[in-house]
Amino acid sequence: MSEDVLRVEGLSTRFFTGEGQVNAVEDVSFRVREGEVFGIVGESGSGKSVTGLSLVDLVESPGEVTSGKLWYRDAELAADLQQEFPAAVDGDYVDLRGVPEAVRTSLRGTSFSMIFQDPESSFNPSLTVGEQIAEAVEVQQRASSRPRSTRARTDSSEYSLGSLILSFALPSRRYISEESRERAVELLEMVGIPDPVERADEYPHEYSGGMLQRAMIAQALAGEPDVLVADEPTTALDVTIQAQVLDLLSDLQKETGMTVLIITHNLGVIARMCDRVGVMYAGEIVERGSLADVFRDNVHPYTAGLLGSVPDLESVGGSLDPVPGNVPSLLDHEMADRCYFADRCPKAMEACLERPHPRAVDDDGDHLVNCVLGEVSYGDSPPLPDEYFDDDGDGSSGAATDDGEGGKTAEESVSTDGGESR
């Protein structure tokens, strides 16, 4: 079994908005093994994208990662930082939250890359696709031509690209070498763009959606990242093209051995791509484990509900038809002090009126569930009547009732990225 490349421990990310504090990601922990495909799945607004952005340090104001550790395995980096930041180094692992921002920024593109649902956001419309991918290659070469420790301490400005989502997008026109241009063509070819030499000279608007998605993958791979975070990478594409792009990602993953973290609301994508998976609900990972743990041996009623809503897991089009009920508000002052799923849960018991904690389901400890059912059987604590939560019976602000009063319906409750991602 391969080693963990990433260990996320107690990650919390909040947004400090006019309406109050939004607990978008709440005490999330998981491990990703080197070379695996790890999936994060859940309904809209459950905190999947914010989790991904937190990993690559792209959460923007008014959001902030407020706690947690992000252990990333890189022996060379660990050796470089050991002296100066001993608390942030543990063997070959570096806690990326415990080192200066410049270090995290220098890893973007080369250690971590992220791709999004909407490739337009990753490309500058006024530059050719080839130029932009070549620039990503240049960023990688500049980064690797300097010793790591110098890279960490000096000119962070070179890599702090303001509001640009992808760190390796072009901050300004620069000299681009012929080698980088050739590499860009190679990358386009690698992601299956026909006539890559000609297509490299075209502008983003001359590409179809599926082609631009492939080009974005080429751009993300230019820095030969160890970890690729893919946020709904195929959601905007039609089903046939989705399948092709997923196959491409899968092939590239196998060829390069990179680790892929895939974020999706589509259980078909998870079933097709992933080795291990975390199920998110209301900012928390409520169940995680291997594909078999989660798909076959699941314990959390939310996981079971999600799976029950998908007729055919083999079909890529099998997206979530949400469990009945409403996605809860993530505003801190509206969050009930109990299991966040209790009001929608067919197995809610009195024990669920307390906040659950993660419980190991099996001996190896990899299958975890954030539910009392990880320990007791339904009925061991008195079941709550169906109407228990109807009239603010829980004393919360009634963010969720089955008849849709108060609270948003699952459909309305899209995140601020409007489901379009970035």
Ligand SMILES: Nc1ncnc2c1ncn2[C@@H]1O[C@H](COP(=O)(O)OP(=O)(O)OP(=O)(O)O)[C@@H](O)[C@H]1O
């Ligand atoms: N810029 C922001 N300002 C305030 N709150 C935000 C912001 N971005 C995200 N959030 C909050 O974080 C929550 C989680 O959002 P996130 O985008 O991670 O959801 P998601 O699971 O990716 O959903 P989707 O499937 O719709 O993309 C949202 O419900 C929203 O309340």
Ligand code: NI
């Ligand atoms: Ni999202």
